[in-house]
Amino acid sequence: MNSLEKQLNIKIKNIFETFGFETKFAFVKPSDRPDLSDFQCNGALALAKTLKQNPREIGQKIADTLACDSDIEGVSVDGPGFINIKLKNEFIAQNMDEMAHDSHLGCTKTEDPQNIVMDFGGPNVAKALHVGHLRSAVIGESIRRILSFVGHNVISDVHFGDWGTQMGMILAQVIFEDGDLSKVETYDVDAISNIYKRANIRCKEDEKAAETARLITADLQNGNKEYVKAWKHLRAVSVAAVKENYDELDAHFDLWLGESDAHETSTKIVEIAHQKGLSEVDDGATIIRLPETNKPMPPVILVKSDGAFGYQVTDIATIKMRVDDLKADEIIYVVDKRQSLHFEQVFQVAKMLEIAPSTKLEHVGFGTVNGQDGKPFKTRDGGVMNLKDLIEMSKQKVRSSMPKPDEVEGYGKEQIDKLVSEVAMAAIKFQDLKNTAASGYIFDLEDFAKFDGKTGPYIQYAIARINSILRKADESSVSQGKIIISENDERTLALKLAAFDNAINRAAADKEPSIIADYAYSLAQTFSSFYNTCPIMNATDNEMRASRLKLAALVRDTLKQALDLLGIKAPEKMLKAN
């Protein structure tokens, strides 16, 4: 089904065409003046400019025609030329009924499905996920879900950091500590992580150690068997650990490829660059110079002077693989916005090498999670906070507001743990997704366990209240009712529901989950008002009761869908400690 707004747009477009107006401006939006109208069209103002005519006259023509439509209650032209449209209650009600019976809640799928590859992981071997990985995973996963929902074929790849200098650093450190690599296969995640920390310190202090690490990295990349064997173990252990982390975040990756998988193709990229005469050797490194504009464009380093591949050639090679193997129409990188120059360079080289001629390359940059000082977040000892620890702290806060196991019937330890987890993750994720991705935010543990106002748990709570009513009402009969709009609050709620499709489309177009977050909050808020003024179970008659139950169920389904697109779960019940 077409959403109510789309149906209105079709009506408006037809009218524009009848008058021979450019249809670019033939669309409505929810009214800025709910006191005057449900929807408004500003097209007459825009048309007036190009046609050099009076906007009010143009508006009146459109309004007069639209007023004849049986779905329209009234149309007026106000101010300089706003077309204010008021809909008939029956039209809104009928739309709600259709939406309630539509498996996609009135959201139309794209007419042009694309193969989209998403890159939003970027974890590294030997490094536990930290707060910096939170945003990439949460935002990326949400965009993945949104794009899938509108009908694209999305393939997500974690793009494991397993081929860089940190590998040589770890191997060098093991050799330094053990004398050789014989014991590597006994090391678990924690051991590896600690070795990496020590390696990092030693390489920073000792230039010779850093040099050795670089040489080992190059050797590893060139296939040194001993190094490769040890590397395989390190990678396997890290992948397993990181998978657990992503499972907890509910972030899904179709592919668990890494930089190392692009190794062969990287060799090809260097060849292609050479054949096209684009590369040159400078200071021992193989580079590609980019045309200088007024913007600083450092060259792209394909092969470093020590013989190892730089991360840029790996990214370029990965583009080629995604185009050749995965038939990517579009590749989206959800990565810290500080890397924007890197992606500009990589995209430009991909263009110069003609490896992705018809693939859209896009970097969705997000802001950093900052500490109270406004700088990227550090723990008190100067380190980065573990993602796992962060989640645990949030859970503890949430747990303190929950009943103890077995205080509530049917809620033993397992059920309480599940509820705590769902609420804590909702708080964390919503906090991260409620603002536009590009803006950073100041990390405050309190925010990650907040329940009031514009938070994830607020929306979960609205859902739980609806669930509670539906349990009492025998949900199976609900869909048989017919939605009737009589009260003002019912009308407002219905119009808010009708805007779901619009929110989805904007979020998909902009790759911006905060639009869904904002919508979900606003819908929950509208419902809460309705809940306070319009009795559902005790409605004046059976028809109204059936109608309101159906409307409430539709709100519940829409909220659940919206939360799902944010990667947030909706518990059946929300419990609170006494």
Add this chain to the structure above:
RNA sequence: GCGCUCUUAGCUCAGCCGGAUAGAGCAACAGCCUUCUAAGCUGUGGGUCGGGCGUUCGAAUCGCCCAGAGCGCGCCA
């Protein structure tokens, strides 16, 4: 030095391909639980949209200038 991004209520942020009275949340204050979960609802106060100039019938939104902040700028990824 060059470039990118940003500056909106006490705080955190929406709004920005020009349009009516600039919106939320938090915080503050005042109300609402014998009725569907008060993690809720209703109301009040709070803004020369960093400053200036320009384009326009109309600018938070577009352009230029200035001030302030953050980030980035070849062998870490």
